[in-house]
Amino acid sequence: MPYRHTPLDWTSPGPDPGPDRAPGPVDVIVPVYGAAAELAACLNSLLRHTDLDRHRLILVVDGPQESAVEKALEAVSGRPEGQVTILRNAERRGFVGSVNRGMAVSDRDAVLLNSDTEVTSGWLERLQEAAYSDPAIATVTPFSNNATIASLPRFAEVNALPAGWSADRFAALVERVSKRERPRLPTGVGICLYIKRKALERLGLFDQERFGLGYGEESEFCFRALKAGFLNVLDDATFIYHAGQRSFGASRSARVRAAHRALRRLHPEYLPTIARFLREDPPRAARERVLAELRGPRRLPSREPRRVLHLVHGWPPWSSAGTEIYARRLVLRQAAWREVAVYGRLADPGRALGEALEVEDGGARVRLMVNNFTQRDPLSRNALHDRRLAADFRRLLEETRPDLLHVHHLAGHAATLPGLAARRGIPILYQIQDWWAPCARANLLDAKRRLCPGPSPGLCTACLPLTGLPPSPLLNRALYKARERLLRRVFRQADAFVMGSEAIHQSYLDLGWLGAGARAFVIPYGIERPPEPAARRRPGAPLRFGVIGSILPHKGIHVAVAAFRGIDPGRATLQVWGDLAVSPAYTAELTALASPAVRFEGSFAEERRSEIFGGLDVLIVPSLGLESFGLAAREALAEGVPVLASRRGALAELFPPEAGPPCGALFDPELDPERPEELRGWIERLVAEPGIIEAWAANPTRVKEMDEHAREIEEIYEKILAARGRTSIDIVE
Numbered sequence: 001m002p003y004r005h006t007p008l009d010w011t012s013p014g015p016d017p018g019p020d021r022a023p024g025p026v027d028v029i030v031p032v033y034g035a036a037a038e039l040a041a042c043l044n045s046l047l048r049h050t051d052l053d054r055h056r057l058i059l060v061v062d063g064p065q066e067s068a069v070e071k072a073l074e075a076v077s078g079r080p081e082g083q084v085t086i087l088r089n090a091e092r093r094g095f096v097g098s099v100n101r102g103m104a105v106s107d108r109d110a111v112l113l114n115s116d117t118e119v120t121s122g123w124l125e126r127l128q129e130a131a132y133s134d135p136a137i138a139t140v141t142p143f144s145n146n147a148t149i150a151s152l153p154r155f156a157e158v159n160a161l162p163a164g165w166s167a168d169r170f171a172a173l174v175e176r177v178s179k180r181e182r183p184r185l186p187t188g189v190g191i192c193l194y195i196k197r198k199a200l201e202r203l204g205l206f207d208q209e210r211f212g213l214g215y216g217e218e219s220e221f222c223f224r225a226l227k228a229g230f231l232n233v234l235d236d237a238t239f240i241y242h243a244g245q246r247s248f249g250a251s252r253s254a255r256v257r258a259a260h261r262a263l264r265r266l267h268p269e270y271l272p273t274i275a276r277f278l279r280e281d282p283p284r285a286a287r288e289r290v291l292a293e294l295r296g297p298r299r300l301p302s303r304e305p306r307r308v309l310h311l312v313h314g315w316p317p318w319s320s321a322g323t324e325i326y327a328r329r330l331v332l333r334q335a336a337w338r339e340v341a342v343y344g345r346l347a348d349p350g351r352a353l354g355e356a357l358e359v360e361d362g363g364a365r366v367r368l369m370v371n372n373f374t375q376r377d378p379l380s381r382n383a384l385h386d387r388r389l390a391a392d393f394r395r396l397l398e399e400t401r402p403d404l405l406h407v408h409h410l411a412g413h414a415a416t417l418p419g420l421a422a423r424r425g426i427p428i429l430y431q432i433q434d435w436w437a438p439c440a441r442a443n444l445l446d447a448k449r450r451l452c453p454g455p456s457p458g459l460c461t462a463c464l465p466l467t468g469l470p471p472s473p474l475l476n477r478a479l480y481k482a483r484e485r486l487l488r489r490v491f492r493q494a495d496a497f498v499m500g501s502e503a504i505h506q507s508y509l510d511l512g513w514l515g516a517g518a519r520a521f522v523i524p525y526g527i528e529r530p531p532e533p534a535a536r537r538r539p540g541a542p543l544r545f546g547v548i549g550s551i552l553p554h555k556g557i558h559v560a561v562a563a564f565r566g567i568d569p570g571r572a573t574l575q576v577w578g579d580l581a582v583s584p585a586y587t588a589e590l591t592a593l594a595s596p597a598v599r600f601e602g603s604f605a606e607e608r609r610s611e612i613f614g615g616l617d618v619l620i621v622p623s624l625g626l627e628s629f630g631l632a633a634r635e636a637l638a639e640g641v642p643v644l645a646s647r648r649g650a651l652a653e654l655f656p657p658e659a660g661p662p663c664g665a666l667f668d669p670e671l672d673p674e675r676p677e678e679l680r681g682w683i684e685r686l687v688a689e690p691g692i693i694e695a696w697a698a699n700p701t702r703v704k705e706m707d708e709h710a711r712e713i714e715e716i717y718e719k720i721l722a723a724r725g726r727t728s729i730d731i732v733e
Contacts, residue, residue: 005272007276008186008227008269008273009226010185010186010226010273010277013134017135018198020198023128023131024109025055025056026056026108026194027055027056027058028055028056028110029099029106029110029112030057030102031060031095031099031114032061032065032073033063033065033115034065035115036066036071036072038115038116038243040071040072040075042117042118043072043073043076044118045117045118045119046076046113046119047076049120049122049123050123052084055124056082056083056084056085057079057084058084058106059073059076059085060099060102061073061089062089062097062098063089063090063092073086085105087101087102089101095217096208096211096212097208099217100208103195103200106197107197109128109196109197110200111127111192111193112190112192112193113191114191114192116244117144117240117243118240118241119240120172121172122238123142126142126235126238130238133233134233137196137232137233138195138199139188139193139196139199139218139221139230140188140193140194140233140234141185141193141232141235142238142240143174143234143235143240144189144191144240144242145239146159146191146244147192147242149185149187149274149283150185150234152239152287153291153294153358153360155281155284158358159357160358161241162294162360163359163360164362167239167240167241170239173293173294174236174237174238175238176293178236178237178286179289180236182234182236183282185233186226186274186277187218187232188218191242192240199225202228206218206221207221210266215255215256216256216263217259219259220262223263236283291360294360295363296363298336298337298363299336299337303718305338305402306338306403307338307341307400307403308404308405308717309340309342309396309397309406310331310341310342310343310408311343311405311407311413311417312342312343312408312409313344313345313408313411313413314346314412315327315342315368317605318347319344319345321549321550322549322629322631323408325606325631326433328361329528330706330710332361333710334364339400340363340365341364341400342365343369343396344366344368344369345368345369345412345413346369346371347370347371349372352370353371353380354369354370354389355370356392365400369389371389373412378466378467378469378479379479380414381467382467383410383414383415384414384479384483385415385416389414390414390416393413397420397421397424403426403427404426404428404721405429406429406431407428407429407430407431407494415483415486415489418430418490419490427724428495429497429498429720430494432499432504432628433499433500433628434628435504435507437490437491438454438484439460440460440483442625443626444507444626445554446459446463447462447464449553449624455484455511457480461480466479488513491514495723496519496520497518498521498713499520499522500522500523500629500650501522501524501650502653503650503652504629505520505522519719519723523712523716524629525629525704526703526705526707526709527704527705529638529703529706541570541572542568542569543571543618543690544573544615544618545560545573545574545616545619545644545683546575546576546577546612546615547560547575547577547578547619547622548632549621550578550582551579551580551586552583553624554625555623555625556623556624557576557586557590558586558589558590559646560574560576560620561574561576561593561594561598563622563679563683564595565595567683568597569595571687572597573597574620575599575615576600579602579603613636613639614639616641617686618642618643618664618693619632619633619636619641619642620643620645620679621633621643621645622645622646623646623648624646624669624670626649627649628650629650630649630650630654634654634703637654637701640697640700641697643663644665644679644682645664645666645667646666646667646669647666652666655701659701661696662696663696663701665682667682
C-alpha cells in the first residue's frame with residue numbers, strides 16, 4: 001500500500017542553519033546500565049583513543065548496578081573531574097533520561113555513545129571534522145558493524161567484524177579507502193551520535209516522555225532537525241565496533257515496535273522517508289569500496305558455476321566441528337575466483353530465532369541465522385520446516401542468484417530449504433557428511449550408545465523423541481514419518497551426491513537411501529597442510545596421547561578416558577581437547593571417570609592446530625558412532641602423528657593395505673566400555689615399547705591436500721551442470 005505522506009528531503013539544508021562556532025572540546029556521554037563486560041571494553045577503548053586532556057567523558061550510571069559494573073567503572077573513577085564526570089541516578093531513569101541528564105550538564109558538542117561499543121583511533125577528531133564540514137550539519141554517525149543504515153560491510157544488517165580483523169585494523173581500512181563523501185542521512189544512529197551544541201540549543205533534548213527506556217529517540221530528534229533545516233550525515237571515514245543489544249536484552253523487540261508507533265504519530269513522513277532512503281542507499285559506494293578492499297582482486301571463472309551458495313549448519317569460530325571446518329576451507333578457496341555465499345546456523349541465547357549475523361570471511365559472504373533449538377514448534381526445532389528461515393533463505397537466493405547450491409548439512413536449518421532452490425531451477429550438490437538424513441542423532445548410535453541396525457519410526461521414537469507435546473507417542477511417530485518424507489524429497493531434488501568414504505556410501509546403499517544408479521561420487525576429503533609443521537617434542541616419558549573433537553558421547557571420549565584409569569601419569573598422559581560446555585552432563589561423566597593421567601584442555605583456535613599436534617606422540621580417535629571421514633585423524637597423519645582409531649565407519653579406511661605400513665593401529669571401542677581392553681592394551685604396549693611409535697612415525701601415511709580436493713569438487717560441479725536436464729537421480733522410496 002503506498003504511503004499517504006511525502007518523504008522529507010534529507011539531502012538539502014534549510015535557508016538559515018546559522019553559523020558554526022569554532023570546534024572545541026566535546027563531551028562524550030555514556031549511559032551505563034548492566035552489560036559489565038561490554039562496558040569494560042568500551043571504557044578501555046575510550047582511554048586508548050580519546051584525548052581526555054581536551055575532551056571529557058560523562059558517565060551516567062542509571063540506578064544501582066551489579067558489582068561487575070562497579071568494578072568496570074574503577075578504570076576511570078580516579079580521573080580528574082575535567083576528564084571524567086560520573087553522574088549517578090538514585091533510581092533508574094531509563095536510557096533517554098540518562099542521556100538527557102548528561103547533555104543537560106554540558107555546554108559543549110556532545111557524542112552519545114552506547115556502553116557496548118568500542119571506539120577506534122582518531123574517531124572523535126574525524127567525527128568533529130565531519131560535523132564542521134557544513135554549518136547545516138546537526139548530527140554525525142560513523143560506520144559500525146551493527147548500526148542499521150550505517151552498518152558495514154552489509155547494509156541494514158547485524159555484522160560481525162570481518163574474519164581475522166580487529167576493530168582497530170578494520171577502522172584503519174575504512175579510513176584509508178574513504179573519499180570523505182559524508183552521505184546525508186534521514187536520521188542518525190544512536191549507538192554513536194555526534195550532536196552539535198547549536199542543534200541542541202535550537203531543538204532541545206530527546207523526548208523522554210514518549211521514548212522512555214530507549215529506541216527511536218535519536219530518530220525523532222533527527223527528524224526535528226530535518227524540519228528545522230539541519231542535516232544528518234554519515235562519516236564514511238570512521239568505524240566503531242558495536243556488540244549490540246547487550247543492555248536491553250529480551251525486551252528489545254517490544255521497545256522497537258513501540259518506538260515505531262510513536263515515530264509515526266509524531267512524524268507521519270518517517271516511514272516513507274526511510275523507505276526512500278533504503279531504496280536509494282546513498283552509502284552504497286562507500287561500503288563497496290570497503291568490500292572491494294576486503295576481498296582483493298578476484299578472477300571470475302570463464303565458465304559456470306560463477307556463483308555458488310553453500311548451506312551448512314555452522315561456521316567457525318562459532319562452531320568448529322569437522323564439517324564446518326571442511327566447508328570453510330573449501331569456501332575460502334572458491335572465494336578467490338568466484339562469488340561465494342554461505343547460509344549457516346548460529347547458536348546465541350541473546351538473540352531470537354530468525355535473527356541474522358552477517359560475516360565477511362575471506363571474500364565470501366556468510367549469513368548466519370540464529371537457531372537455539374528452544375522453539376516450541378517441533379517442525380522448526382527439529383529442522384523440518386520454519387517459515388522464518390524459509391523466507392530469509394528465499395531472500396538470500398534472490399540476492400545472490402547462485403548457479404549451484406552446495407548442501408553440506410541441514411541440521412539447525414530446515415529440510416524444506418533445498419526445495420526453494422530446486423523450484424528456481426538451481427542445481428543441487430548434496431554432500432553426505434554423516435547419517436543425519438536417516439538418523440536424527442546423525443551417527444546411528446542409539447541412546448544406550450549402541451550401533452543401530454537401521455532406523456524405523458518406532459525405534460527412532462524410543463531413541464530420540466522429537467517432541468514432548470501430547471499425545472507424544474503418536475506425534476513422535478508422525479514427526480519421524482514426516483522427517484523421512486521431507487528428507488527423501490531433498491534426496492530426490494539433488495542432482496548429485498558427494499561423500500568422503502566408501503563406508504558411508506555403502507551404508508546409505510544398505511539403508512536404502514541411495515539407489516544403485518544414483519550419481520554419487522566418493523572422494524576422500526583434503527586436509528589443510530600447515531606451511532611449516534610445528535617442531536615435534538623429543539621422545540621420552542611421559543608419552544602424550546591426545547583426543548581432539550566434540551565432547552559428546554558418540555565421539556567415545558569416555559572410552560579413551562576409561563582406558564587411562566590406573567595408568568601412571570609419569571609414564572603416559574591423555575590430553576582431551578574440545579569444548580567442555582557442549583554437554584555439561586557428559587563432561588561431568590568424563591570428569592568423574594578421569595584419573596590423574598587425564599587432563600581436559602578445552603578448545604583451541606584453528607591457528608594452533610599444528611602446535612597441538614606437535615605436542616602429541618599419538619592421537620586417539622575412540623569414536624563409538626559411525627564416522628564419515630575422520631578429519632582429525634587425517635590431520636594428525638599429515639603432521640606425522642600416529643593414530644589409534646576405532647574400527648567405525650570411515651576410520652577403518654585409514655590404513656589401506658596398498659599404502660604400505662600403517663602409521664598407527666585400529667581397535668574395537670566396544671569390547672567393554674568400562675574396561676576397553678584393546679585400547680588399554682595398545683596404551684600399555686606403547687608405553688613399554690615406545691620404539692613402535694617411532695617406527696609408525698617413520699612411515700607417514702600420504703594424506704590428500706585441500707587444494708587437490710577442491711579441484712575434484714570443481715569437476716563434480718562441471719559434471720552436474722553438463723548433465724543438467726539429461727540425468728535422472730535414482731532415489732529409493
